[in-house]
């Protein structure tokens with residue numbers, strides 16, 4: 001074995017976001033030598049919140065990280081959906097009952113805290129973490145794959161996992177597509193809870209106000225010491241194709257006519273940065289030889305299901321389970337993993353699930369943002385839902401499928417036009433409404 005072979009990792013992961021770090025950890029836990037390359041000079045995340053549903057806290061538990069995540073985050077009591085105009089309650093999930101049903105809790109956590117948990121776990125697990133590596137090209141080579149960096153260096157391994165986010169370079173190997181820009185823009189804020197006490201903010205709940213072409217989300221973070229706020233609206237300038245979309249004057253105008261609780265929260269948003277909401281059309285092919293997409297590189301969703309980071313963490317866990325199921329025997333030259341089999345098993349199950357989440361998130365966002373009669377029908381439908389009806393969450397919050405046979409059936413849909421106003425509406429929600 002040459003010195004180069006001795007130092008060659010089994011797997012390269014490109015991208016040190018939550019997807020890349022969690023995949024690196026999952027593969028390391030199966031005995032692989034993993035090197036992770038991150039473009040930025042330092043690892044980090046936006047300082048806002050994330051909702052982590054039971055299909056992911058189940059995986060955090062498997063990684064031995066759930067206790068730390070719970071200690072740093074909050075286990076809210078309910079998810080409450082309200083009408084943004086009149087603040088009337090539309091529906092709720094009882095998260096303690098939800099935990100009983102799915103066996104694992106619904107967690108909310110600061111992004112930096114979850115990212116930090118994975119970063120420290122990778123360090124403990126021996127993942128080699130490299131910053132300042134901007135990957136510009138991927139190629140398959142005999143027995144593996146190679147990446148090339150801006151500046152000319154390269155690295156190679158038996159497999160390359162591309163977790164390089166929405167603008168993934170690796171995705172170009174599989175499909176010629178572009179991010180799909182919605183005209184919606186998000187403002188965020190994470191602030192001390194003491195600044196909002198008395199504003200009608202729920203201390204132990206995730207609250208989502210849905211309104212005409214806008215919505216507003218609040219939930220506690222860091223053991224209740226902080227409040228996370230997200231304000232999302234359709235930007236007229238983005239719709240018109242103008243470059244300076246989403247400016248603070250648009251934010252304020254978008255929430256004109258919303259309830260007092262929202263209007264008290266709006267001045268507290270960070271007003272110096274905002275984010276356009278993008279997704280991509282689902283694709284079924286995520287693997288090119290020994291190069292595989294993971295996380296937002298494979299399936300960036302609109303955020304309405306609160307499943308983007310969750311799916312990324314599921315991806316790495318599923319891939320690692322298929323690696324581990326082979327009980328690979330390391331030789332002098334290789335990890336012993338049958339990568340063709342492991343990657344085929346990964347690609348057989350994940351794209352179908354994530355494609356459903358992408359399309360459901362689009363429909364769910366549209367459903368949230370109705371105005372006029374459609375808003376009234378939406379409200380009637382949501383109000384008719386039994387709090388303890390899980391028809392529309394089982395497909396998403398249950399155990400992550402390892403094979404296509406384990407993937408649950410899609411949930412039923414109810415056309416909004418079938419809802420009679422003024423009479424009891426049909427049972428349940430119209431969509432797979434995982435992340436209220």
Ligand SMILES: Cc1cc2nc3c(=O)[nH]c(=O)nc-3n(C[C@H](O)[C@H](O)[C@H](O)COP(=O)(O)OP(=O)(O)OC[C@H]3O[C@@H](n4cnc5c(N)ncnc54)[C@H](O)[C@@H]3O)c2cc1C
Pocket residue numbers: 014015016017018019020037038039040049050051052133134135136163164165166168169186230275294295296297300301303306307308309310311312
């Ligand atoms: C407003 C909003 C709210 C959301 N809320 C939730 C939620 O509640 N729950 C949830 O599960 N999800 C949520 N999401 C989605 C979630 O944030 C993303 O899906 C998730 O962070 C994707 O992780 P990732 O690691 O795949 O990609 P990213 O976080 O984009 O990480 C990609 C990493 O790769 C690096 N990189 C990129 N290109 C290169 C390159 N060429 N070479 C080397 N490195 C590179 C980047 O620097 C970055 O570190 C939300 C998203 C938004 C916008």
